[in-house]
Amino acid sequence: MSAITIEDLHRIFKNLDKNNHGRVSIHDLHHLLENIGIHATLEELEKFVGDTSLGYMDFLFFYEAIVKTKIAESKDSSSEDHIDHDMDRSTDVLLKAFKVFDLNGDGFISSEELQSVLSRLGLWDKKRGQDCEEMIRVYDQNLDGALDFEEFKVMMSPTSHSQI
Template identity: 30%
Template structure:
C-alpha cells in the first residue's frame, strides 16, 4: 500500500524530500522509539493519542511535504484497526516502517548510521549551517511545526538554557546529541 501511495504522490518521492537520505529511516533501536514517539506527539495536534489523516496531512504540509489528502486518507485507513478513527502509536510505527522500506529499503548500519541520523536531525534545526542551534532557528522550526512553544521567544530561550551546558546561548551538536539521548519520552 505504501509503495502505491508513493508512486501516486510525486511530492513524497525520495528526490523531492529535503535532504532525503537513507537516514530518514529511524533504524537505531536505541533512539528509534524515542524519536518516533516525539514525531507522533508533534503530529497528534489535539493530544488524543491518535493521528488522524487530517492531522498527518497538516503536519506534512507544515513541513513542506504536502500529499494529496484523499490518497493520504486511503493510506492511513489501510493501517487502522477496526473502530479506530486514527493511527495509534503502534499503527503509526507500522506506517513509518513500511514507508521507510518503500522509499529507502532497510539497512541496519549500527552506530555509524545512528550518528548520521543524529547529525541529520541536528541539521534540521541548524538552518544556517553554522554548527549551532540559535533561539531564532529553534523558534522557526517550532513555528513550522505549529507548536505553541515557538510563539514565545522567552520559552525558546528557556528551552535552549535547559540543554546549553557551556552557557553560550546556543545548542551545539554535542549538547543536542546529549539531549536527544537523555530526555525521557512517555509512551502511552
C-alpha cells in the same frame, strides 16, 4: 524537549489541514516528513497509509505506527554489527534533524532557530509559556547560548529526559 503529546499532534494536524476539511493530504504529510528529515516517496506513503489523505484518527494511527516501527527496529538490533549500524544510522538521523533546526547552517541551534522550527511544525505556543532560551539553556554545556551537535545529541537522547 519532551515527547510529543496528543495536544502537539492535534496542533500539527490542524496546521497541516490548511483548508479545514478535517483531512491531511499525503502531499502535506510528505512535506512535513521531508522537513523533519524522514524521506519517503509519495507512493510509499500512500501505500503505507492506504489512501491519499488522512483524517485525524488515521493521522494518530500513522504516528503510532511510526513510533512502534522505530521501537521494533531498535529491539531487533541484537548483534554488534546491528548495534554499530544502528548507532551510525541514529547519528545520521540526528544530524539530519540537527540540520532542520540549524536554519542558517552555522553549526549551532539558537533559541530563535528553535522557535522558528517549532512554529513551522505547530509545536510552538507562546500562550503555553514555552521558552526556547530556557530549553536551550538546559542542554547548553558550554554556556554559549546555542546548541552544537554534541549538545543536541544529549538533548535528543532518551536518558536526558529523565534528568530534567
